[in-house]
Amino acid sequence: MPGVKKVGQRTIQFANPPVVMATASIVGPKEGEGPLADCFDKIVQDTYYGEKTWEKAETKMLAEAVEMVIKKAGLQTGDIDYLFAGDLLNQTISANYAARQLAIPFFGLYGACSTMYEGTILASILVDGGFAEKVVAATSSHHNTAERQYRYPTELGSQRPMTAQWTVTGAGAMLIAKEGSGPRITHATVGKVVDQGIKDPNDMGAAMAPAAADTIITHLQDTGRKPEDYDLIVTGDLATVGKALVEKLTQQQNIDLSKNYTDCGILIYDPSQDVHAGGSGCACSAVVTCSYLLEEMIAGKYKRILGVGTGALMSPCSCQQGDSIPGIGHAVVFEMS
Amino acid sequence: MGANEGSLLDKQFQQVKKQAQQQQYQQMAQSVKPKQTWVKNAVAAFLVGGSITAFAQIIQNIFQSAGLAQKEAGTATLMIMVFLGAFFTGLGIYDNLGKFAGAGSIVPITGFANSIVSPALEFKREGFVYGVAAKMFTIAGPVLVYGFVTSVIIGLIAYFFQ
Numbered sequence: 001m002p003g004v005k006k007v008g009q010r011t012i013q014f015a016n017p018p019v020v021m022a023t024a025s026i027v028g029p030k031e032g033e034g035p036l037a038d039c040f041d042k043i044v045q046d047t048y049y050g051e052k053t054w055e056k057a058e059t060k061m062l063a064e065a066v067e068m069v070i071k072k073a074g075l076q077t078g079d080i081d082y083l084f085a086g087d088l089l090n091q092t093i094s095a096n097y098a099a100r101q102l103a104i105p106f107f108g109l110y111g112a113c114s115t116m117y118e119g120t121i122l123a124s125i126l127v128d129g130g131f132a133e134k135v136v137a138a139t140s141s142h143h144n145t146a147e148r149q150y151r152y153p154t155e156l157g158s159q160r161p162m163t164a165q166w167t168v169t170g171a172g173a174m175l176i177a178k179e180g181s182g183p184r185i186t187h188a189t190v191g192k193v194v195d196q197g198i199k200d201p202n203d204m205g206a207a208m209a210p211a212a213a214d215t216i217i218t219h220l221q222d223t224g225r226k227p228e229d230y231d232l233i234v235t236g237d238l239a240t241v242g243k244a245l246v247e248k249l250t251q252q253q254n255i256d257l258s259k260n261y262t263d264c265g266i267l268i269y270d271p272s273q274d275v276h277a278g279g280s281g282c283a284c285s286a287v288v289t290c291s292y293l294l295e296e297m298i299a300g301k302y303k304r305i306l307g308v309g310t311g312a313l314m315s316p317c318s319c320q321q322g323d324s325i326p327g328i329g330h331a332v333v334f335e336m337s
Numbered sequence: 338m339g340a341n342e343g344s345l346l347d348k349q350f351q352q353v354k355k356q357a358q359q360q361q362y363q364q365m366a367q368s369v370k371p372k373q374t375w376v377k378n379a380v381a382a383f384l385v386g387g388s389i390t391a392f393a394q395i396i397q398n399i400f401q402s403a404g405l406a407q408k409e410a411g412t413a414t415l416m417i418m419v420f421l422g423a424f425f426t427g428l429g430i431y432d433n434l435g436k437f438a439g440a441g442s443i444v445p446i447t448g449f450a451n452s453i454v455s456p457a458l459e460f461k462r463e464g465f466v467y468g469v470a471a472k473m474f475t476i477a478g479p480v481l482v483y484g485f486v487t488s489v490i491i492g493l494i495a496y497f498f499q
Binding site: 052053148152153154155156157158159160161162163196197198203206209210240241244245248249276277 | 358359360362363365366369370371372373374378426429431432433434435436438439442443448451452454455456458459460462476
C-alpha cells in the first residue's frame with residue numbers, strides 16, 4: 001500500500017514541504033566569464049585556488065560552499081544535522097575530504113552529475129520525515145580533475161567533437177530546513193536508470209536524455225500536471241544535444257516542452273566560450289540551481305520550477321569495455337508561495 | 338513446459354523490442370548531432386601540419402648546408418622538433434594549437450612529444466615513480482607498441498621475400 005506521501009508511481013509529495021533557507025555557489029574563471037557571472041557568490045580566478053593540485057582546489061571549493069551556505073543562513077556548523085555531498089572523482093574524494101574538515105554528520109553520495117538533486121531529495125525526506133531540522137546538500141566538480149580522470153591530460157593537443165561538453169568548475173550548496181522563508185520543496189520524482197545504448201562518452205547529452213524525459217513524463221503523470229503548470233522546467237546538464245532529444249522524446253508522448261524548457265548546461269556558458277554542446281558535471285546543475293534559479297524565484301520571476309538533475313552513470317572502465325552509458329534524472333519541484 | 342516456453346518466447350520478444358527501441362533512439366540521437374566542421378578542420382590541419390614540417394625542412398637544410406650528411410641532419414632535426422614540441426607543451430601552448438589544428442599538430446613528431454610530455458606534466462603530483470614515469474606513455478605507449486609490431490612484421494616480410 002502506498003504511503004500517504006507518495007503519489008503515482010514514484011513521486012514524493014512532501015506533507016510539510018521543506019524550505020530552502022539559503023544557497024551558495026562558487027565557480028571557476030570560465031564560469032565567471034559566462035552569462036550568469038553576476039549570480040554567483042564567488043568567482044575564483046585561479047583553477048588551483050591557491051592549492052597544489054586541482055583535486056585539493058575542488059575540495060576547498062566544496063568545503064567553502066558548505067561553510068558559506070551555513071553562514072548565509074545565520075547559523076553555525078554545529079546547527080547542521082546532516083550533510084549530503086558527492087562529486088565525480090574516484091571514491092568521491094572531494095566530498096569525503098571536505099566532510100573531513102567540516103565535521104558534520106555525513107552521507108557520501110554518487111549520482112554523477114545528478115548528485116545535487118539526489119542530495120536535495122534525500123535531505124528533504126529527512127527534514128519532512130522529522131529526522132532532521134537542518135540539512136545541507138552540496139556537490140562539486142572541476143574541469144581539470146574530471147578531464148584527467150575521464151579523458152586525457154589537459155595539455156594534450158587533441159580536438160573535441162561537437163557533441164562534447166565542458167565540465168563546470170565550481171561547487172554549490174543548499175541548506176534545507178523545516179522552518180524559514182524561501183522557496184519550498186513540494187515534490188520529488190526519483191529517477192530510474194535508463195539506457196538506450198549510447199556508447200560515446202563524448203555524447204553524454206544523448207545518453208542522459210531518455211532518463212530525463214522518462215522522469216519528466218512520469219512526474220507529470222504522477223502529479224496530474226501539465227508543463228504549463230510550471231514557470232520553468234530545467235534539466236541539469238544535457239546541453240544542446242540532450243535538450244533537443246528531450247523535446248523530441250516528450251513530444252512523442254504528446255507533451256509540449258517548447259515554451260518553458262531549458263537546461264543548466266546551456267544557461268551557464270555563452271556559445272562564444274568554445275564549450276561545444278554546453279556545460280556538464282555535478283557543479284553544472286548545482287551552481288545554476290543554487291544561484292540563478294532560486295534567486296530568480298525569490299525575486300519573483302518564477303513561482304514554480306521543475307528541476308531535473310541528470311547524471312551519466314558510466315566510468316572510463318565501463319566505456320573501454322564497450323558497455324553503453326546509463327543515465328538517470330531526479331526531479332524536484334521548487335515553489336515560492 | 339508450455340508455460341516455460343511461453344516465458345522464454347516472451348523474454349526474447351521483449352529483448353527484440355528493446356533493441357528496436359534503442360536503435361530508433363540512436364537514429365534520433367544521430368539526427369540532432371551538430372555537424373563536424375570537416376572542411377575547416379582539414380584546412381587548419383593542412384596549414385598547421387604543413388607549416389610545422391616546412392619549418393623542420395628549413396632546419397634540416399641549415400644543418401646540411403653547415404656540413405652534416407643528410408641522415409645526420411635528419412636526426413638532428415628530429416631532436417630539435419621533439420624539443421620544440423615538448424617545450425611548447427610545457428608553456429601550455431601546444432594544446433591550444435592542437436584544438437585548432439587537430440591532426441595537423443598530432444601527426445608530426447612534435448605531436449608525439451606532446452603526447453608524452455602532457456601526461457608526464459599532469460601526473461607529476463602523483464610522484465615521480467607512480468605519476469610521471471608510470472603515466473608518461475599512457476597515450477604514446479600504444480603508438481610505440483604497434484609501431485614496433487609493424488616494423489617487425491615488415492622486417493620479416495622484407496627478409497623472406499627479398
